[in-house]
Structures are given as C-alpha cells and as structure tokens.
Amino acid sequence: MSDYSPANIEPKWQKSWDDAETFRATATADKPKYYVLEMFPYPSGRIHMGHVRNYTMGDVIARYKMSTGHNVLHPMGWDAFGMPAENAAMASGGHPKEWTYSNIATMKDQMKPLGLSIDWTREFATCDPEYYGQQQALFLDMLGQGLVYRKNAMVNWDPVDMTVLANEQVIDGKGWRSGADVEKRELTQWFFNISSMGEELLEALDGLDNWPAKVRLMQENWIGKSRGLEMTFPMSTPAHGMDGITVYTTRPDTLVGASFIGLAANHPLTVALAADNAELAAFCEDCKKMDTTEAAMEKAEKKGFDTGLTVENPLGGDPLPIWVANFVLMDYGTGAIFACPAHDQRDLDFARKYGLPVIDTFFAMDDDTPVADEAFVPAKTEKVRWINQPAGLTEATGEEAIEATIDWAEAKGLGTGKVQFRLRDWGLSRQRYWGCPIPVVHCDTCGVVPEKKENLPVRLPDDVSFDIPGNPLDRHPTWRDTPCPACGKAAKRETDTMDTFVDSSWYFARFTSPHADTPTDAAEAKYWMNVDQYIGGIEHAILHLLYSRFFARAMNDTGHLPKSAREPFDALFTQGMVTHAIYQTPNENGRPTYHFPEDVDLRDGKAFLKNGGAEVQVVPSAKMSKSKNNVVDPINIIEAYGADTARWFVLSDSPPERDVEWTASGAEAAFKHLGRVWRMAHNIGDAQDNPAEDTALMKAMHKAIFEVTQGVESFGFNASIAKLYGYAATVSKSKAGANAKRTAMLTMAQLMAPMTPHLAEDIWTHLGGEGLVVNAPWPIADEAMMVEDEVTLPIQINGKRRGELTVAKDMPKEDLEKLVLAQDAVVKALNGGTPKKLIVVPGRIVNVVV
C-alpha cells in the first residue's frame, strides 16, 4: 500500500477547489456573510513563517465559517508602495514597478501551495493604477469635506531616506526605517484632519468588545484626552505686541503653587525675543536638537533661560518670572505652562536648579512635611488637605479640586475649561516616487486646485531614474506640466506622494468591490462590511488600526461606506510570531558566530556543530532573522513535509496570541501524526459491528466534535489540535466495527479540514464522503451522546485528594454521602468521629472537612 504523500495529494485537491471555484465570494441574500481578513503583506519577495501562521489562522476561520453556512469573503492583496522598492532600484538600477510586481508574482507562487481558501479574483496591489486612482478620488472627496488640508509645519525630515516622517514613524529620534537621526524642517504639507475625530475614535473604543484590551488601551493612550483649564496671565509689561501668556493646565487646582511661567523654545514670544537676543537664540537652537536626538539620553536634564519678563499673578502675590524651558513643547496645549514645582517633578527639578520658589498647595491627610526633592503627586482620587485653595476647598480629592477650580476660574472670567488631545493631525506628504500621487495642481493664478475626477488616475510616470537622491518626480522633464483644472492655464502637478499608510487604510473596503469604478460599490460594501474577523500583528496596534478607523469614518462621511461601517473591524485578533532557536559559538573577538540549524546536531538536550563537534550555545525563542541564521523558509518545509504539516504545526504548540517556537522535531512530529491519521483512514478493516464498542466510539466522536468546535470558535486552535490528538488515539485503540470506524474517520476528516484541508479531502473521498469536505456542513455534537452514565468523583479530605468514587451520574445526594462516609480513607480520617462539614459539588467533587 502506498503511504501518505502530500506531494501527490496537495496539488490534486487544490486543483479541485480551483475547478469548482470553491472560494469565490458571492453576495447572496439566502446566507449570512462572514468577512475574514488577514493583514495583507508587503511584497518583500519571500513569504516567511509568520505569514504562514497568520494566513493559516484566517484560513481555519474562513473554512469553518464556510462549513457553517456562511458566504465567506477571504481576500488577499499586496501593500505594494513603499521605499524598499526605491532602495532596490537605487541599489541595482531596476525599476520599482518591475521589482514590486516580480516580488508579488514570486510570493503568490509561494503562497499558492499552502492551499488557502482565498478568492484570488479579488486580488489587487495598492500600486495598481486602478487602486490608487480610486484612492485619489477618495482624497478629493475628503478634501471637499475638510478632512484633508494643507499647512506649514515643522516636520520630521529623514536625511537618509530624504523624506518627511510622521511623528509615530520617529522612534527615539531616529527614522523608523533608516535609523538615521531625524531633523526638523519647515515645509508645506498635506494633513488628514484625524484630530477632528479624536473624541469619536476614543469613545468608540468602548464598543470594541472583540478587540484585545491591550490594543484598545494603547489607542486610548495615543489619543490622550485630558480636561483642564486654559487661562491667560497678563504680562507685567507688554512686549513684542503681546500682553498676556496663555497656558493650558490639567492641574488648575494647584494655581496657588505657581512659581514661574515656562515657554517652549518655539513659542511666538520666545521667537520674538530671540530675534534680538543671541544668547536666547543659541539656547533655542540647543532645545531644537534636544527635541530629536538627545531627548532620550538627557531626558532628566532640565534647562532654562530667564527672559527677565514677568506676568501678574491673578491670585495676587508677586509677579511670576517668564522662563524659556526645554521641557515645554510647542505642539501640545498652548506651548506655555505655569509651573507648580511642589506637585510636578519636572517643574521641581527646574525650580531647584534655578532657585525658584517651591510652594506647597496641599498636604497628605496625615503628613505635613513640605516638599523637598521629590514632588508630592498623589493619585487624583486621593483626599488631601488644601492650603488657600482658590475655589475655597479644605479637604478634597484632586479630581474634585480640578473641577471646582475650573468652575471658579470660569465664574471669575480667568479662563475656560478645555479638552485637549495628544492625537495630532496625520501628515501624509512624502517626497518619494513610489507612492500614490497627491491629485492636485499648483496654479499661479488659482493656487492649489484639485485635479478633476475624470482625469484620474494621476499616473506615476515610468521613465524615471534613481541615480541621485531625492524625488524623481521633481526632476522629471514633463510629468509636472498640466493645465490648471480651474482656469486651463499651464500649471504644475504636486510632486509629493502619499504616506503608504494611506494605501492600507481602506483596502479592506476595496476588497468588497475591487474593480468598481468608484472607491466602493454601495451594495457590495453594505453586504460585506464589516470585517468580521481581522487578524494581524500587534505591531499595528496604533498606526494602521487607528488610521483605518479614521478612514472608515471619512469614507462614511464622503458616502463610500455605510454608517454601520464607521467602525470597520468587528473583531481583531493579534497573533504571535514564529520564533526559532539561535545557534551560536563565540569567535575570536568574543562575538557570536551564527550557525544554520541544518549545521547543528541536537543530542542529550545539547547542540553540537556537525562539522568539528564543538558545543553550540542555544538561544531559544528568538525572532527569525536573516542575520542570525535562524530563518526557516516555508518553501523548504512544504517541499519536505507538505503544506498540511506546516499549517498543523504553526497552530499546534502555542496559543495563537503567543509566539510559537519552530522546532524541527515538532514539524517532524506533526508530519508523523498526519501520516498516522492517513493510515488509520486506509486501514478501517472489515470488523463486524460491535454495539458496545461502537457506542463508546460514537460517544468519543461527539465529544471530539464538541471540543474541537469550541476551540475553533474561541481562537483556541492549539486546544482543538490537542483534542484531535486525543481523538486519534481513541479511534486508533477502539475495537469498534468497521462501520463505526468509518463514521469516526469521516468526522475526523471534517474536524481536521480547517487545519489540514488537503489531507481531509483525501480521507473524506477515500471513505466515501459525499462531494468535497470543504462543502460539507460542519458536524454537530449530539448532546445526548455526550452524557456519561457514571462519573468518577475525587474525594477530598480537608481539600486534599484522598481517593475517588465512581457512581451513577444521577445518584441522590444522600446516597452519595453515605458512600463517601464509608470510604476507607474517610473512615480512617474521621477516626470514629463525625465530619464537620460535607461539601458535594454535583458531578465534580466531594470534600469532607474533618
């Protein structure tokens, strides 16, 4: 008899699915829909194990939903714009377009053998003119609604990539991609007005019950809503046309403790003063550098510059000096603060350094110690005793004092309560070639004019070169030239392209009608949206997901999505990485030399080099990385064991949200198990029916159906697989007749089908299952078959297990208690006495308290 051969099986069943167009998503009224989406990949050129795990999880859900009577939409596409393509063009002289499309072709070839249930007819790349043309249409509609605007802004300039970066693309003062120190530059930029939706984006987080709490919290912190008081301190002597300093504070309750005013280095007053004060100008230059590169290293160092000016204190008392302080930021609040050193560590550090007063405004309930070197900052919910509180409070929590003081200040006309967000508008302009052109024209007469929709897409020119840094669109001989859409005179195109995060902010909506000649088709979008289950990496917790939430709202506002899709992802799952041990030996410099897994022998829990036998240090569970030689290529695994083994293994060993470590022995074991199941299906035998054994097997089958289903429903794929191992062992050992075994194995095929679809089809057909297993309805566990007549109860004495008792499930409590008290262990423990207490948890446990 032949043996389990994935190389024969897998292409065969893939062809059957293709021929039957099994995965074609069609909107029909007779079935509920289910939209499952995995975050689409960047076409780097090769798929990796992380992709395999991500897509397999989505595939399990998609196939399961198909078999439970849903129209399933499970699409795939390519996040295809971005700098690596340009970098490759610079390095090797090719064209970003060719590089990208060739990578897409390669990766698709690598993905196809996985047997994913993807509707490839909906595939697109974001660099397809058909896609980015609709993105331009969307941009114009958003422009019309005031959701996009232009402003001068200090931007983060990456000197290596020669482009602007969003705040969130700057990590520790360095470009997220290039790692270069980021500089500040002032440019006219396009911005999405995401902050106008801050409140809604924050409030709607509450409704996202099927998102990880962690992601919701990260977004909440990112949006950063706070309530405080905006008030103006009148200047003692007006200067540079200004007669007051407006500050924002979340702690107006500590106004009594104000000791100085702090201005940002780029506050308008600072800038005006620096114009004729070289020393201050030099100080401000220092601050600008700190903002980017040195911030991380010298975070504790507070520096300031005394302007010599003062403001009047609205509470009476001495005027407050105005300082320029390096820790005050222009782009939050008003760029000016009042400092209360007693209750803010930064202010205190500053005050101590420059000898400014420290005024306690409240004390703990049981402690009068004045603040020394540590600011007193209790939780806002803690009750404290106030000194000269402006609103007249004596004992109150911070929360109460803040609200009371805002009311007081408003009544006195000193200021107004204000809500502030950390979330800032999203700068989308990029000075790059390989991105979606911003569809506007600059006209000397008309200014900035939107391109007409009938002229879309504004296509990228193909004849560009990358031999000099900077944007090839800027230096293209003719591309910029175009008539002004308003007056028809000669004008110039915008040469900035869009941040690639724009491309991925609405692709999920485009998948509902990928070839419509508007961004979406209303009927299709209404049927398929929302995404029922979105799956991807935690690294997208803030940027991609927040931007997508914004875009879904913007698309609703511009009529491209229904209101119900303003929150586009009903459920989000963030999966863990696939890791692999690193094998390293120290070289002569003491630095590690990395060895490929295939060069290492594993014996007795240790690792040795095959060549030379030297012992190798093993670093477990490290992220796969080419530079560490610990990457496992899915293609090699598929060739060696087949796709089903790869799929089974990446799901098996760890819960989906955690990292899973790829081990050669684990993959081997997965392959062996699939072979075992295959042989079981081919060795049913011809045993006669055996009622007792048959019933026992059918009971086990229904239990397996129940448990595996539960695992799939709850994203516990590893649990489902553990149950399938157990079920396989039960079937294998069963003495049931051939009919019952055949039934048991047909169910096995169905239960395994979402994880190992090719093997499942093969078994299903071999055992005479009707049609394709992918189309078979999911088995339903029969509750009656899962009822056990007898239960084994553990008997505890004082909470410790001391024996067990097998009794009829429905035995009356009194009879059970009698039996328990007659147990040897219980009799011994009671030693002739009576139990203090007898706890019977029906069907679970008995505890005797002695």
Next chain:
RNA sequence: GCGGGCGUGAUGGAAUGGUAGACAUAUCAGACUUAAAAUCUGAAGGGGCGUGUCCCCGUGUGGGUUCGAGUCCCACCGCCCGCACCA
C-alpha cells in the same frame, strides 16, 4: 517615570475557584527486526521507605479570603511589551 501583561516539569504549554502538569517535544523502557530505520505499546513533577488505591513537598516569594487557590485579594521579586518632558 507612567500604563499594561506574564511567572506552572528538561521544553512549548493545559486547567468555568473543584483530581495541577491535558496535548506535544526531548528522555527512558518494551514489542516487531539478524540489525537499524519506520511503526506500535508503555513510563515519566520532586523526594521518601514502609513499594502502597502509601506518605511528604510542589504553579516566582511572603501573607490573606475560602470547605477548597495556578486561578480571587494585598505586598514584594523577576521578565516582557507599549508610551515617554503631553503641563
């Protein structure tokens, strides 16, 4: 610094407040074999001697709640992640 999460065998991990360690890896033993591979069966948290349906200890540490705690509460230790001069 702020916020969040996690600590269970050699390893990955399982366990609605109810038999801790399912399932898998690695390990060991047995069967089959001339032998090996493959396959199948079984053992296995640690310790004890009295070898048993035995006893003691055991889920980072210390307390607490409970008839009963890996699970709930408090404090501490360690690790991981996110944010970070946001007034």
